[in-house]
Amino acid sequence: MLSVTVSSGVFVLVGAVFLASAVEMIEALTIVFAVGHTRGWRSALEGAGVALVALAALVAAFGPALVHVPLDLLRLIVGSVLLIFGLQWLRKAILRSSGLKAKHDEDEIYRETVAILSAQPTGTDRDRVSFVMAFKGVFLEGLEVVITVLTLGTSANRLGLAVVTAGVAVVFVGVLGIVVAKQLSNVPENAMKMTVGVLLVSYGTFWTGEGLKVRWPGGDTMLVGLVAIYLVITWLYVAWLRSSTPNRMSEVSA
Amino acid sequence: MKRQGSLVVRVVKGFGMFWWDFLVGDTPEIFVAVLAIIGIIALLSVSGHFNVAAAIVLPVLGVSTLGASLWRAKRAAGK
Numbered sequence: 294m295l296s297v298t299v300s301s302g303v304f305v306l307v308g309a310v311f312l313a314s315a316v317e318m319i320e321a322l323t324i325v326f327a328v329g330h331t332r333g334w335r336s337a338l339e340g341a342g343v344a345l346v347a348l349a350a351l352v353a354a355f356g357p358a359l360v361h362v363p364l365d366l367l368r369l370i371v372g373s374v375l376l377i378f379g380l381q382w383l384r385k386a387i388l389r390s391s392g393l394k395a396k397h398d399e400d401e402i403y404r405e406t407v408a409i410l411s412a413q414p415t416g417t418d419r420d421r422v423s424f425v426m427a428f429k430g431v432f433l434e435g436l437e438v439v440i441t442v443l444t445l446g447t448s449a450n451r452l453g454l455a456v457v458t459a460g461v462a463v464v465f466v467g468v469l470g471i472v473v474a475k476q477l478s479n480v481p482e483n484a485m486k487m488t489v490g491v492l493l494v495s496y497g498t499f500w501t502g503e504g505l506k507v508r509w510p511g512g513d514t515m516l517v518g519l520v521a522i523y524l525v526i527t528w529l530y531v532a533w534l535r536s537s538t539p540n541r542m543s544e545v546s547a
Numbered sequence: 548m549k550r551q552g553s554l555v556v557r558v559v560k561g562f563g564m565f566w567w568d569f570l571v572g573d574t575p576e577i578f579v580a581v582l583a584i585i586g587i588i589a590l591l592s593v594s595g596h597f598n599v600a601a602a603i604v605l606p607v608l609g610v611s612t613l614g615a616s617l618w619r620a621k622r623a624a625g626k
Contacts, residue, residue, distance in 0.1 A: 522606055
């Protein structure tokens with residue numbers, strides 16, 4: 294029973310952190326590629342590198358501090374944040390899957406970034422525009438990863454595992470990005486986002502309950518049950534929107 | 548001194564804006580619903596049947612929140 298509980302919790306934690314980190318890394322990598330191809334790689338890689346160091350510093354600064362917050366309070370706050378964040382992700386993924394919202398287009402982001410950079414005067418060896426653009430892309434996308442890692446890792450008392458998983462995801466997508474050059478639009482991003490949304494909402498529901506002293510049937514194993522419930526509901530919502538929306542692709546804000 | 552003050556204001560404002568965008572953004576209904584869910588479950592804790600009810604009500608409210616937000620998006624798209 295204990296091994297089932299531990300392995301199911303760890304499995305969901307690793308899955309959520311890995312997929313969330315990978316999805317955000319794909320978006321960041323698209324911007325870095327656009328900067329590197331347009332203005333040169335040196336400043337683009339420096340900007341991305343400094344952003345990664347800043348993100349690691351955030352985890353190092355806030356991770357140990359969160360351990361001192363009482364566990365019930367921490368789980369209630371983290372659960373609420375994950376529930377909100379997860380519902381937002383899942384909503385977007387369902388709308389994209391049902392055709393009510395345009396799919397996230399990596400090629401479009403690439404073209405837009407290249408257009409912005411091409412309009413700027415070319416720099417010297419140290420290109421400030423490239424540096425700032427790459428830094429912003431990696432840092433802003435990475436902030437969501439940091440929040441996911443900190444909240445999931447500390448609440449599950451497995452911050453180390455969450456950090457390592459995020460690191461593996463970043464390296465994995467980085468290597469994949471180099472191998473496939475800028476063909477990141479081929480990655481099934483919406484399916485990944487939908488999976489992350491289901492995992493975050495499940496964790497959010499579970500920990501909000503734990504924080505409010507709900508005794509879940511089956512204990513921690515209920516987490517897997519919540520994942521199954523939200524997966525089925527997601528599928529039903531997509532089917533409902535597809536069947537009841539004849540005029541697809543009318544843009545929804547957000 | 549004044550420059551330091553404005554830097555602090557900018558940092559605090561930026562921090563606040565980040566969390567506002569992150570938690571509320573363009574789906575305020577989700578933010579409000581999650582606050583309401585916490586309130587309902589906390590209220591249930593006062594009653595005697597707390598744990599049985601809460602374990603059922605919490606996921607049901609999560610699912611309903613998602614449904615309501617999707618319905619709102621669908622209506623907005625239809626306009």
